[in-house]
Amino acid sequence: MEQRILQVALDTPLHTVFDYAWQAQAEGELVPAIGQLVVVPFGRREAVGVVVGHVSQSALEQGKIKQVIAVRHQLPPLSAHWLALCGFAADYYQRPLGEVMLPGLPKNLRALSTVALDKALNALGRLSAPKKSKARSKARAHPEDEARQETAAADATPADPMQFAQAPALNAAQQEAADAIAAAHAFAPLLLYGVTGSGKTEVYLQAAAAILRRAAESGERAQILVLVPEINLTPQLEGNIRARFPHLNVVALHSGLAEGERARNWLAAHLGQAQIVLGTRLAILASLPALKLIVIDEEHDPSYKQQEGLRYSARDLAVWRAHQLGIPVVLGSATPSLETWQHAQAGRYRRLELRQRAAREAVLPTVKVIDLERDKPVDGLTATLIAAVRKRLEQGEQSLLFLNRRGYAPVLACDACGWISNCMRCDAFMVVHRPERRLRCHHCSLELHIPRACPTCGNVDLQPLGRGTQRVEEGLQAIFPEARVLRIDADSTRLKGSAQSAFDSVHRGEVDILIGTQMVAKGHDFKKLTLVGVLNPDTALFSHDYRASERLFAQLMQVAGRAGRAGLSADGSSGEVLIQTRYPHHPLYQAVIRHDYDGFAGELLEERRQAHFPPFMYQALLRAEARELDTAMAFLKDAATLLEAPAITINEPIPMTLMRVANVERAQLLIECASRPVLQAFLKQWLALLRQVKTRARWSLEVDPVDI
Numbered sequence: 165m166e167q168r169i170l171q172v173a174l175d176t177p178l179h180t181v182f183d184y185a186w187q188a189q190a191e192g193e194l195v196p197a198i199g200q201l202v203v204v205p206f207g208r209r210e211a212v213g214v215v216v217g218h219v220s221q222s223a224l225e226q227g228k229i230k231q232v233i234a235v236r237h238q239l240p241p242l243s244a245h246w247l248a249l250c251g252f253a254a255d256y257y258q259r260p261l262g263e264v265m266l267p268g269l270p271k272n273l274r275a276l277s278t279v280a281l282d283k284a285l286n287a288l289g290r291l292s293a294p295k296k297s298k299a300r301s302k303a304r305a306h307p308e309d310e311a312r313q314e315t316a317a318a319d320a321t322p323a324d325p326m327q328f329a330q331a332p333a334l335n336a337a338q339q340e341a342a343d344a345i346a347a348a349h350a351f352a353p354l355l356l357y358g359v360t361g362s363g364k365t366e367v368y369l370q371a372a373a374a375i376l377r378r379a380a381e382s383g384e385r386a387q388i389l390v391l392v393p394e395i396n397l398t399p400q401l402e403g404n405i406r407a408r409f410p411h412l413n414v415v416a417l418h419s420g421l422a423e424g425e426r427a428r429n430w431l432a433a434h435l436g437q438a439q440i441v442l443g444t445r446l447a448i449l450a451s452l453p454a455l456k457l458i459v460i461d462e463e464h465d466p467s468y469k470q471q472e473g474l475r476y477s478a479r480d481l482a483v484w485r486a487h488q489l490g491i492p493v494v495l496g497s498a499t500p501s502l503e504t505w506q507h508a509q510a511g512r513y514r515r516l517e518l519r520q521r522a523a524r525e526a527v528l529p530t531v532k533v534i535d536l537e538r539d540k541p542v543d544g545l546t547a548t549l550i551a552a553v554r555k556r557l558e559q560g561e562q563s564l565l566f567l568n569r570r571g572y573a574p575v576l577a578c579d580a581c582g583w584i585s586n587c588m589r590c591d592a593f594m595v596v597h598r599p600e601r602r603l604r605c606h607h608c609s610l611e612l613h614i615p616r617a618c619p620t621c622g623n624v625d626l627q628p629l630g631r632g633t634q635r636v637e638e639g640l641q642a643i644f645p646e647a648r649v650l651r652i653d654a655d656s657t658r659l660k661g662s663a664q665s666a667f668d669s670v671h672r673g674e675v676d677i678l679i680g681t682q683m684v685a686k687g688h689d690f691k692k693l694t695l696v697g698v699l700n701p702d703t704a705l706f707s708h709d710y711r712a713s714e715r716l717f718a719q720l721m722q723v724a725g726r727a728g729r730a731g732l733s734a735d736g737s738s739g740e741v742l743i744q745t746r747y748p749h750h751p752l753y754q755a756v757i758r759h760d761y762d763g764f765a766g767e768l769l770e771e772r773r774q775a776h777f778p779p780f781m782y783q784a785l786l787r788a789e790a791r792e793l794d795t796a797m798a799f800l801k802d803a804a805t806l807l808e809a810p811a812i813t814i815n816e817p818i819p820m821t822l823m824r825v826a827n828v829e830r831a832q833l834l835i836e837c838a839s840r841p842v843l844q845a846f847l848k849q850w851l852a853l854l855r856q857v858k859t860r861a862r863w864s865l866e867v868d869p870v871d872i
């Protein structure tokens with residue numbers, strides 16, 4: 165019977181693939197294809213891996229090579245394109261292939277048991293007949309997707325899948341953008357640069373519709389991938405997509421899904437059944453055999469960067485993927501990342517512009533600064549801001565107050581002896597959470613009861629210093645006892661579904677004043693909201709992080725963009741944005757007042773060019789952590805001397821700004837180079853040497869780091 169040697173990628177930190185022998189179990193069993201999942205013995209356990217190659221001879225000795233245990237023949241192999249994508253990510257981010265491939269697959273598909281996989285395949289109608297009928301009757305007990313599919317199948321005259329719901333007529337700029345996207349027949353990176361409320365969503369939807377229709381007419385399959393920063397915050401988009409394409413299979417892919425649903429949705433994409441996949445960054449690694457368009461909404465959002473394990477940028481992988489497939493990729497934003505803006509300036513990305521708001525009568529809001537030196541705040545709120553909120557209340561409109569700090573107060577202190585609520589495990593304060601009566605460390609999650617008295621001197625009069633969203637909520641409720649105040653932040657939305665229901669109640673007009681962190685600033689189309697107040701943005705002006713200005717500017721433009729989206733106020737005015745600051749003349753705020761992204765981005769880019777920062781420089785960051793700082797620093801010092809290369813700058817190792825987290829001391833070493841390929845070649849060689857270094861420090865390398 166047939167026998168082969170397979171190369172298999174496994175989820176291990178070892179930078180290699182593994183050889184296994186495969187022998188047909190039955191006459192005619194097919195040789196596992198490249199891209200097929202197999203079960204193999206690995207050490208003392210069994211593991212699921214991906215076949216990535218066939219070889220005629222193994223470098224292993226005859227007796228050493230082990231046998232493949234099982235082949236997942238029921239799962240069609242992953243495509244060459246998907247394998248190439250993982251190969252690129254592994255190579256670029258300097259990770260083992262298996263550590264890219266396997267964690268990218270839903271748990272249920274890479275489980276040793278096939279029960280969940282078979283169940284998911286059954287639900288999608290993809291298993292052989294006898295098994296299928298059994299599982300189908302079982303599936304009926306689960307309402308969910310199967311129910312919908314079965315009713316559709318039972319329908320005698322199925323609706324034309326390309327029958328889409330009525331769409332609003334696009335304005336000229338939107339039409340031009342949608343046409344440009346749909347007309348791209350090869351790789352086309354497109355920056356959809358549209359002010360907040362300019363109707364970017366409508367452009368995505370109509371371009372997608374055109375591409376799907378065209379494919380259907382020529383009998384081709386087509387899939388569209390839409391990425392959003394955080395899916396639970398944008399149920400509106402999912403609703404819009406489902407409503408617009410009522411007969412298409414639309415699936416979501418994000419980490420909030422239950423495992424069963426995630427496996428089904430992933431398979432629907434892999435099998436080509438899902439025409440539209442809406443997902444968060446992890447969806448960029450989905451298998452999409454008929455991918456024809458990728459959309460990245462709010463492309464500037466930091467959530468597109470994975471911050472642990474494989475630290476990839478979903479946006480960058482999307483551009484690579486589109487390039488590989490020869491398809492358009494749309495990066496949408498009112499405040500593009502400087503990387504993307506620079507590509508557009510240099511002509512590598514084509515810029516499509518929407519300069520005006522789309523809804524009838526809607527214009528960009530008026531932005532003003534409130535000088536905190538003149539208008540002294542009480543409980544964090546100035547008289548000017550309070551008066552503005554009152555006016556909106558009287559007009560029956562909504563206000564949004566933005567404060568990017570959750571909790572009640574960032575620190576608890578004792579006036580008598582100077583004690584402050586330091587976290588015992590981190591270089592950070594424990595934050596006061598009043599409703600929960602807890603002190604919480606936001607870095608290591610340590611929780612304590614709020615002490616009744618000072619742990620050092622016994623003073624019972626402990627003071628919360630500064631303010632977070634909980635404290636502002638309390639203050640607002642006292643000033644406006646009759647108003648309906650709602651706080652939305654990571655604390656108020658811990659329970660599954662609670663974020664969505666909170667946003668729903670804002671949309672239904674059941675909230676007068678919304679107070680929240682950056683969670684409320686992203687993408688929402690609140691139609692009754694006409695006032696935005698920003699409470700305390702100044703700290704970011706003086707951050708050591710060179711990206712802080714870019715982030716603050718984007719955040720302010722985004723949150724400002726929530727005001728006045730649906731048209732004019734009752735009194736005929738446009739939306740209003742009030743920023744409380746001690747630095748009213750700061751160029752950053754002045755640029756927000758002018759809605760001047762172009763000008764501000766131009767200045768930032770010039771600064772970056774002169775300072776040799778990204779996007780004019782490529783970076784990698786080696787991080788090390790250990791119980792003692794010395795261990796981490798010693799490792800980095802060794803690392804810095806392992807390999808020299810002329811074009812590479814190896815900086816001094818330094819402790820991280822937040823040095824100790826959860827009793828672990830952390831340090832970092834920054835590598836810089838003006839050429840990406842030169843840096844890549846260096847990293848490859850350097851890592852091979854690093855892996856030989858004996859150390860007790862845990863270390864990891866990040867390519868294109870964002871927090872340094």
Ligand code: ADP
Pocket residue numbers: 332333334335338358359360361362363364365366522523524689729
């Ligand atoms: P963006 O994502 O660019 O901030 P949205 O896509 O949320 O903006 O659109 C803002 C508002 O404008 C939405 O309420 C949307 O329904 C409306 N809108 C979009 N396009 C049009 C159009 N062509 N005519 C009328 N209203 C539109």
Ligand code: ZN
Pocket residue numbers: 578579580581582583618619620621622623
């Ligand atoms: Zn004290």
Ligand code: ZN
Pocket residue numbers: 587588589590592605606607608609610825826
């Ligand atoms: Zn801590």
